Amino acid sequence: MKPTLVIMAAGMGSRYGGLKQVDPMGPNGEIVLDYSVYDAIRAGFGKVVFIIRRDxxxxxxEHIGDKLAEKIPVEYVFQSLEDLPDPYAVPEGREKPWGTGQAVLCCREVVSEPFAVINADDYYGRQGFELLAEELGGMDPESGDSCMVGFRIRNTLSPNGPVTRGVCEVEDGFLRRVVETFKIEEDEQGRVHSTEEGQVRELSGDEIASMNMWGFTPQIFTVLEDKFKTFLGEHGQEMKSEYLIPTVVDEMIREGLTRVKVMRSEDEWFGVTYPEDKPTVQKEIAQLVDEGRYPSPLWS
Known part of the structure; x- marks a missing residue:
């Protein structure tokens, strides 16, 4: 059974012109999402599920899904503020989505095989999809096993300003916890450091960062549903609270509900954290095309 790729795209808006998720990054107008699906197909994924909004x-x-449906089976699920378990309701005035945990939970009716989860607007590189496809392909769908692909922090930085990353603590190849680490940047001498509350912490640059590239079995849906109810009971009246995958995974590890195998990609992660990052991402993708990593145009 081939694994499924779940892509969190509910953050995309209906006005496509200026949104980074659909900003052309490839030499023929390809967006970052095109390269993720292309790499997933090459790695052996059998289906793509897009998490979007109804609107x-x-x-x-028209702009994305129909084109990709010619290359791989595609399904859609819809994330909405109102998709809440009884007896909870959306508090008056809340507009912010409930977060990535709720997004993945929306897939429970269409995913029955081991699956990967990624962001729509991040470039992960081929190796991560290969690692996930191999690991997920050998997973028992009835197990509570999980996995993730991490990247060297040095390979996830922006030359245009500091970033926040989830730094992974790993023991014997399995995730112990993810520590949110702020204002990470590289200085002119190539040294990596973070800054929090005025305190500077030196990093090696080889620490593993989680970039939301996860692998799960369908058993995660039961846990996500139970913990979403707990989350709503504690934070459901807050205007900006978010139910996030890393938080759920961290709780599952502490409660003994899963073991998360950590695999490291040596590829460079690309993302548009700052507007100034766009030319850098375009240049990096152009170089990958020149090296023969991707055809041009991609979907020729």
Missing amino acids: IEKPFK
Whole structure:
């Protein structure tokens, strides 16, 4: 059974012109999402599930989904503020989505095989998809096993300003916890450091960062549903609280509900954290094309 790729794209808006998720990054107008699906197909994934919002369904399919459906089976699920378990309701005035944990939970009716989860607007590189496809392909769908692909922090930095990363603590190849680490940057001498509350912490640059590239079995849906109810009971009246995958995974590890195998990609992660990052990402992708890593145009 081939694994499924779940892509969190509910953050995309209906006005495509200026949104980074659909900003052309490849030499023929390809967006970052194109390269993720291309790499996933090469790695052996059998289906793509897009998590989107109802209000962008038509433009999303026209601009993105229909094109990719010619290459791999595609399904859609919809994330909405109102998709809450009884007896909870959306507090008056809340507009912010409930977060990545709720997004993945939306897939429970269409995913019955081991699956990967990624962000729509991040470039992960081929190796991460290969690692996930191999690991997920050998997973028992009835198990509570999990996995993740991490990247060297040095390979995830922006030359245009500091970033926040989830730094992974790993023991015997398995994740112990993810520590949110702030204002990470590289100085002119190539030294990596973070700054929090005025305190500077030196990093080696080889620490593993989580970039939201996870692997799960369908057993995660039961846990996500139970913990979402707990989250809503504690934070459901807050305007900006978010139910996040790393938080859920951290709780599952502490409660003995899963073991998360950590695999490291040596590829460079690309993302548009700052507007100034766009030319850098375009240049990096152009170089990958020149090296023969991708055809041009991609979907020729």
